[in-house]
Amino acid sequence: MADVLVAAEHRRGALRDVTYEAITAGRELADARGGDLHVAVVGGDVEGFAEDVNREGVDAIHAVDDGEEFDHNAYQAAVSTLADRIDASAVVLPNSVNGLDYAPALAEDLGVPVVTDAVGIEYDDGLTVTREMYGSKVETTVDVAGDRFVLTVRGGEWPPAEGVGDATVEAADVDIPESGARVTGFEEVGGGDVDIADADVLVSVGRGIEEEENLELVEELADALGATLSASRPIVDNGWLPKNRQVGQSGKVVTPDVYIAVGISGAVQHVAGMKGSDTIIAINTDPNAPIFDIADYGIVGDLFDVVPELIDEFA
Numbered sequence: 019m020a021d022v023l024v025a026a027e028h029r030r031g032a033l034r035d036v037t038y039e040a041i042t043a044g045r046e047l048a049d050a051r052g053g054d055l056h057v058a059v060v061g062g063d064v065e066g067f068a069e070d071v072n073r074e075g076v077d078a079i080h081a082v083d084d085g086e087e088f089d090h091n092a093y094q095a096a097v098s099t100l101a102d103r104i105d106a107s108a109v110v111l112p113n114s115v116n117g118l119d120y121a122p123a124l125a126e127d128l129g130v131p132v133v134t135d136a137v138g139i140e141y142d143d144g145l146t147v148t149r150e151m152y153g154s155k156v157e158t159t160v161d162v163a164g165d166r167f168v169l170t171v172r173g174g175e176w177p178p179a180e181g182v183g184d185a186t187v188e189a190a191d192v193d194i195p196e197s198g199a200r201v202t203g204f205e206e207v208g209g210g211d212v213d214i215a216d217a218d219v220l221v222s223v224g225r226g227i228e229e230e231e232n233l234e235l236v237e238e239l240a241d242a243l244g245a246t247l248s249a250s251r252p253i254v255d256n257g258w259l260p261k262n263r264q265v266g267q268s269g270k271v272v273t274p275d276v277y278i279a280v281g282i283s284g285a286v287q288h289v290a291g292m293k294g295s296d297t298i299i300a301i302n303t304d305p306n307a308p309i310f311d312i313a314d315y316g317i318v319g320d321l322f323d324v325v326p327e328l329i330d331e332f333a
């Protein structure tokens with residue numbers, strides 16, 4: 019009993035990046051225990067998703083054709099049935115709204131502990147999980163009792179699984195109970211279909227922008243770069259941008275190729291959401307702003323001077 023099961027996550031017809039990261043974490047666990055790595059795809063375009071998750075290191079894929087979007091009942095029933103069927107030692111889920119929705123119920127079904135929001139794992143004789151607390155100010159380690167568990171992994175902490183694998187794909191037959199809550203529709207919160215977590219380049223604006231009407235300037239920069247606009251929390255709290263644009267502990271975790279922080283100080287709660295970006299560029303008047311501690315490139319300057327120059331350069 020050393021196999022590991024990862025449950026894929028998708029939304030509106032596309033797999034979420036954290037799925038591939040969870041596959042990497044799952045592979046790490048399976049390697050440590052000498053087991054196989056299984057991936058479950060539940061609902062949506064199961065055939066397409068099965069192809070997408072067939073990355074290097076995946077041994078078997080189980081496709082459960084039920085519904086279009088995430089559904090608590092379907093995921094709980096499908097993943098716990100599959101975990102039992104393959105006798106999985108560990109089930110790995112993204113630490114997302116969806117993953118957290120059913121991870122405890124799944125652990126209860128399987129009679130195993132659940133550890134959420136892992137940012138690191140080590141497996142020796144047992145599992146030790148690294149977690150962060152108090153807005154990433156404190157790191158804790160958790161020794162997990164027993165050798166079977168459910169684990170949710172934070173986005174942006176593991177590299178995405180790559181390459182093309184040669185996993186077997188099986189259409190899995192699972193009984194999904196009709197009782198309880200079922201998803202009947204999908205309504206996006208304000209801000210349209212933009213998912214900042216999917217963007218390759220983010221221009222992120224903070225309180226340094228001073229006034230709502232100045233947002234036009236950073237929007238112009240985002241347009242010039244073909245980037246997506248995101249923000250720190252004060253911008254969202256002021257109602258200047260919708261909540262789905264917020265990066266950070268109480269917003270979204272993003273891992274773009276390039277993250278440009280404009281007038282953002284780099285508070286721990288903000289950094290928790292963007293530190294996994296490949297290249298971080300910061301523009302700030304304060305040379306001591308903490309954002310410069312994690313920036314790859316920094317411009318100490320007034321954004322009202324620097325941003326127009328960048329727009330001229332890239333437009």
Ligand SMILES: Cc1cc2nc3c(=O)[nH]c(=O)nc-3n(C[C@H](O)[C@H](O)[C@H](O)COP(=O)(O)OP(=O)(O)OC[C@H]3O[C@@H](n4cnc5c(N)ncnc54)[C@H](O)[C@@H]3O)c2cc1C
Nearest residue numbers: 224225226250251266267268269281282283287288303321
């Ligand atoms: C429980 C909890 C959860 C939180 N969750 C989040 C979260 O998810 N995301 C988040 O972002 N925050 C979050 N916060 C808030 C966080 O603590 C900070 O208050 C917030 O990130 C600060 O946003 P900011 O950097 O835009 O503003 P500030 O900290 O005010 O920084 C503004 C920066 O702009 C610079 N600046 C000013 N004028 C200019 C100029 N003309 N040109 C260039 N630079 C200039 C300043 O030097 C300063 O560094 C949370 C807080 C708590 C307590």
